Amino acid sequence: xxxxxxxKELAAELKLSPSTVSRALNDSYEISExxxxxxxxxxxxxxxxxxxxxxxxxxxxxxxxxxxxxxRMSSFFAKVIDGIEEVTQQHGYHLLVYSTHEDVERxxxxxxxxxxxxxxxxxxxxxxxTSDISHLARLHERGFPLIFFDRICSEIPTTxxxxxxxxxxxxxxxxxxxxxxxxxxxLMLSKELSITKERYRGYLDAxxxxxxxxxxxxxxxxxxxxxxxxxxxxxxxxxxDRPDGLVSSVEKLALATYHAVKRTNIKIPEDLKIISxxxxxxxxxxLTPSLTTITQPAFTIGEECAKLLIKKLTKPRQPxxxxxxxxxxxxxxxxxxxxxx
Amino acid sequence: xxxxxxxKELAAELKLSPSTVSRALNDSYEISExxxxxxxxxxxxxxxxxxxxxxxxxxxxxxxxxxxxxxRMSSFFAKVIDGIEEVTQQHGYHLLVYSTHEDVERxxxxxxxxxxxxxxxxxxxxxxxTSDISHLARLHERGFPLIFFDRICSEIPTTxxxxxxxxxxxxxxxxxxxxxxxxxxxLMLSKELSITKERYRGYLDAxxxxxxxxxxxxxxxxxxxxxxxxxxxxxxxxxxDRPDGLVSSVEKLALATYHAVKRTNIKIPEDLKIISxxxxxxxxxxLTPSLTTITQPAFTIGEECAKLLIKKLTKPRQPxxxxxxxxxxxxxxxxxxxxxx
DNA sequence: TTAAAATACGGAAACGTTTGCGATATTATT
DNA sequence: AATAATATCGCAAACGTTTCCGTATTTTAA
Numbered sequence: 001x002x003x004x005x006x007x008k009e010l011a012a013e014l015k016l017s018p019s020t021v022s023r024a025l026n027d028s029y030e031i032s033e034x035x036x037x038x039x040x041x042x043x044x045x046x047x048x049x050x051x052x053x054x055x056x057x058x059x060x061x062x063x064x065x066x067x068x069x070x071x072r073m074s075s076f077f078a079k080v081i082d083g084i085e086e087v088t089q090q091h092g093y094h095l096l097v098y099s100t101h102e103d104v105e106r107x108x109x110x111x112x113x114x115x116x117x118x119x120x121x122x123x124x125x126x127x128x129x130t131s132d133i134s135h136l137a138r139l140h141e142r143g144f145p146l147i148f149f150d151r152i153c154s155e156i157p158t159t160x161x162x163x164x165x166x167x168x169x170x171x172x173x174x175x176x177x178x179x180x181x182x183x184x185x186x187l188m189l190s191k192e193l194s195i196t197k198e199r200y201r202g203y204l205d206a207x208x209x210x211x212x213x214x215x216x217x218x219x220x221x222x223x224x225x226x227x228x229x230x231x232x233x234x235x236x237x238x239x240x241d242r243p244d245g246l247v248s249s250v251e252k253l254a255l256a257t258y259h260a261v262k263r264t265n266i267k268i269p270e271d272l273k274i275i276s277x278x279x280x281x282x283x284x285x286x287l288t289p290s291l292t293t294i295t296q297p298a299f300t301i302g303e304e305c306a307k308l309l310i311k312k313l314t315k316p317r318q319p320x321x322x323x324x325x326x327x328x329x330x331x332x333x334x335x336x337x338x339x340x341x
Numbered sequence: 342x343x344x345x346x347x348x349k350e351l352a353a354e355l356k357l358s359p360s361t362v363s364r365a366l367n368d369s370y371e372i373s374e375x376x377x378x379x380x381x382x383x384x385x386x387x388x389x390x391x392x393x394x395x396x397x398x399x400x401x402x403x404x405x406x407x408x409x410x411x412x413r414m415s416s417f418f419a420k421v422i423d424g425i426e427e428v429t430q431q432h433g434y435h436l437l438v439y440s441t442h443e444d445v446e447r448x449x450x451x452x453x454x455x456x457x458x459x460x461x462x463x464x465x466x467x468x469x470x471t472s473d474i475s476h477l478a479r480l481h482e483r484g485f486p487l488i489f490f491d492r493i494c495s496e497i498p499t500t501x502x503x504x505x506x507x508x509x510x511x512x513x514x515x516x517x518x519x520x521x522x523x524x525x526x527x528l529m530l531s532k533e534l535s536i537t538k539e540r541y542r543g544y545l546d547a548x549x550x551x552x553x554x555x556x557x558x559x560x561x562x563x564x565x566x567x568x569x570x571x572x573x574x575x576x577x578x579x580x581x582d583r584p585d586g587l588v589s590s591v592e593k594l595a596l597a598t599y600h601a602v603k604r605t606n607i608k609i610p611e612d613l614k615i616i617s618x619x620x621x622x623x624x625x626x627x628l629t630p631s632l633t634t635i636t637q638p639a640f641t642i643g644e645e646c647a648k649l650l651i652k653k654l655t656k657p658r659q660p661x662x663x664x665x666x667x668x669x670x671x672x673x674x675x676x677x678x679x680x681x682x
Numbered sequence: 683t684t685a686a687a688a689t690a691c692g693g694a695a696a697c698g699t700t701t702g703c704g705a706t707a708t709t710a711t712t
Numbered sequence: 713a714a715t716a717a718t719a720t721c722g723c724a725a726a727c728g729t730t731t732c733c734g735t736a737t738t739t740t741a742a
Contacts, residue, residue, distance in 0.1 A: 007699065008699095017721070019722065020720085023700085028701095050698080051398070051698050053397040053398040053403070057398055057698085097436055097437075099426060117390075118393045262627075282600070283596070286596060286600065349729095358691070359729085360691080360694090361691055364731090376691085391729070394729090398697050398699085398729075399728080399729045400730070685741085687740070688739065689739080692734085694732090696732095698727105700725100701726090702725085703724090709719085711714100
């Protein structure tokens, strides 16, 4: 595979030195307008493309951002990356995308590989297994630009973008209560996850505010394997203490719940009302009955992550990413799954 | 941001020359086992990470593969990338991922950027707008490794991975006919797309084989905007010549059809039977009624693309990617949406 | 015992950029 | 008119690897 002409060849063609050509292409003040024109014209003509690795080596930056997330087949993460790409592409940045598949070991391997400077920054959402955060701490201590979104790592003092997990969960639970629910289940992934902690807290506080007490058996922690989740949820739905309402803290568990319900004779919303954090709006409306959702601003979260990073990476003397938690509110859309009958 | 030690510093620490250390780490036969041990040990101790750009510059390869696809929020493409990542990660390759959002201009920009060698190969599925393929032809003429999947570009003589589009569509249409359908609609994206051409051909041939003639007004070409698609489909479903069966050539149009049907009093499968190319199996079972699907082997397609590329890129003297069309069969799963009543 | 071959390592060039510094020619200043 | 300032460009180093080549030492062959 032959890459096209390089700087030296372009310079030879112009009877100029490589340094002059380089400066001309980078619009340096040291070069006259006349030669700039000539250089740019010839560069176009020969379709000169600067070698990205030579440039990266020299400038010690890659114009690349790495995105590390737990899974690819999730409309939430897909939208976040779309948002990131939207702004990074405008600034000529490239995206390395990695999926950990909820596996910490894979996450560690990826993060360690990224320490060699292949990317200028990392924006990530941690895996549900992540409890040991030494790999992330090391990254940050080295001064590597690191941003978290959604599933954050609060111990690491950097910028994190989330939605208002607590409030949304509180409001969602409150909505169920207002619709007459008294025994409300809560579905979550690992309890270590920042989002489950916050959403669980909102759920509990809403119960308490209504004078309800949580039922431990109705709080089920799920895993990666869908079929197992469906069965666990079905068992819970059919138990003695069966719930009349359910809050799912993530999209996939709402789908698992619909599957579980299909295996019973439970009726939604008559016997069970459901609300879930959910990003795939098109699907939410197609479920039967349509699902009341807490919609995270996925695309915006991605955009904001990228904007901050681009600023940090392109402006000359930027400080470290501040230790702040930026919350962008979700929106609750009431559909049939929580309509009182 | 401080990257760790480099080769020179590591060599100094060991009182060896950089060349020796480099060879030791690359397990060269010129280095004694004793010093290899010492070098590897010290490298581990100092956490030496080779600079990827220096290596890329020198070796003229990036250990990176670019994936270019039309959209990210599609379970099919997500699964394909998962498949690609599964094998590339095992070989230490990285993935640059780009979404064209079905926009040719964006596709061209991305492809042209990729010509500078930032990636060692491209695996792509073209946008629905792509009719001018000069950017892809140029890429291939330069000897750049290029693989197509799903939405291929048949004019370019390289390897393409698809599913058995024609046969699956033929069988799917035949299934509708067997269930009693006589007026069968066909939904597609751009007619330029390889997949619509093949799937449309299968549809037509199945009609012909059954002695049915296609109705032009039942063949609707959709676009990017979901709401427009829904309305176009609804209009078609409510027209004089309303269909009693429907084949959707892509997943998103099946969802649009369910939305359209919700706005009418049409009953599935009583009034209308539906089959679609569809990858999100979990969702297919949750639709009401559950959707009969033609499931493409998305993950496998990704794996096969990656395997071929890895072989081409890592083995010493590999020939160019052969001009071949590799078909991996889809699987039809019959669900309620096509059950005769 | 001596020449040849194998072993183990170092020096330096090369990959393609960017940039500090020096050099020349041109213009402005006094 | 002599000097200083400015404009424009080239030389060479540097980024961190890999690898060609040379060299010194040791081993093998005759």
